[in-house]
Amino acid sequence: MGDIAFDRRAFLTGVGGIAVGAAAASLTACETRAGRSATKTSQVLIVRNFGGSYGEANRKAVYDPFTKETGIRIRTVNFGHAQMLAQIKEGRPQFDVMDIDMSNLILFEHEGASEQLDYARLKNTRNAGIAQSLLTPNGVGKSYWASVLAYRTDAFDGRKPESWADFWSLGPFPGRRALQGEVDWPELEFALLADGVPLDRLYPLDVDRAFKVLDEVRGSVRTFWEYGAEPGELLSRGSVVTSSAWAGRLQNLIERGTPLAYEWNGARRQSNGYGIPKGSANPDAAYRLIDFALRPEVQAHMARLYPDGPVVPAAYGHLTESTAVNLASTPGHLLSGFDLDIEWWLEHGDSVTRRWQEWARA
Secondary structure: OOHHHHHOOOHHHOOOOOOOOOOOOOOOOOOOOOOOOOOOOOOOOEOOOOHHHHHHHHHHHHHHHHHHOOOOEEEEOOOOOHHHHHHHHHHOOOOOOOEEEEEOOOOHHEEEEEEOOOOHHHHHHHHOOOOOOEEEEOOEEEEEEEEEEEEEEOOOOOOOOHHHHHHHOOOOOOOOEEOOOOOOOOHHHHHHHHHHOOOOHOOOOHHHHHHHHOOOOOOEEEEEEOOOOOHHHHHOOOOOOOEEOOOOOOHHHHHHHOOEEEEEEEEEEEEEEOOOOOOOOOOHHHHHHHHOOOOHHHHHHHHHOOEEEOOOOHHHHHHOOHHHOOOOOOOHHHOOOOOHHHEEEEHHHHHHHHHHHHHHHO
């Protein structure tokens, strides 16, 4: 899809790359758990993530504890898709590990830009209950996030929208609406759910039917939002009464007393994951970091700091109910939502997005 369809929270928002020089020393083998002796190193491992509060949470939950245990220091960079791919094709990637959307990990696999993973070196994936869809040849999932229905709790005389059918019901739930813009794949699935398509029969998407349903709310959709905080801003100001939103991005507003809530029914789930680029200077250290990040206690620590759900079910044994209820991989939310079909979107995304752009401008 060009750069429009890559990485919903970094590549698509035009985040520029941060040039950071690669530094690497030879890896000294060391084991640090289950009574094994440890010899720490001064090696530097360079991780690509999309920065911001997500990067800071990773620093606290994953990178600093990993460095304390192994002696391997972490540097982070935030390169866009085109930069990453160009570096890999030149044989000189300036990063050793990719923390990116699973759709991009699959895309990199298709383009021959990532290493096939040796799962024998990722012991924390064994019998961990990680969804098979997140154990791909060249990438492993690390966290779930979801797009959900958000709304003002004071907008509908005590009623609350409980489904995408309610979002489309302009009679009982009147007012201006917002849907996602070009920051991610168009939200055709929500239109189909509103029209009665069951969760397990969404794919392959009936594109013509979806646009016909979208036409029904076009007059009330006044905004197509382009960044994660925008739905909360629109709802807080009263510019709209309901909107799609990334789950968790409203939490601070809700905790401060803003009359907002969100509904998990029909949530569209996606995942972030880890991969190793072709030509990584430090594949051994990369495997160690990935395996460390998939420990249940590390997954739980990350979830406390950033509202993405663990991929390892055992992590929920380390979380309070008040934290778990806001995460996309809480068992009940897994049942009430669906996983975006990455392969379908990679195949059809160009044509669907062009059609959506024409529809949105109409």
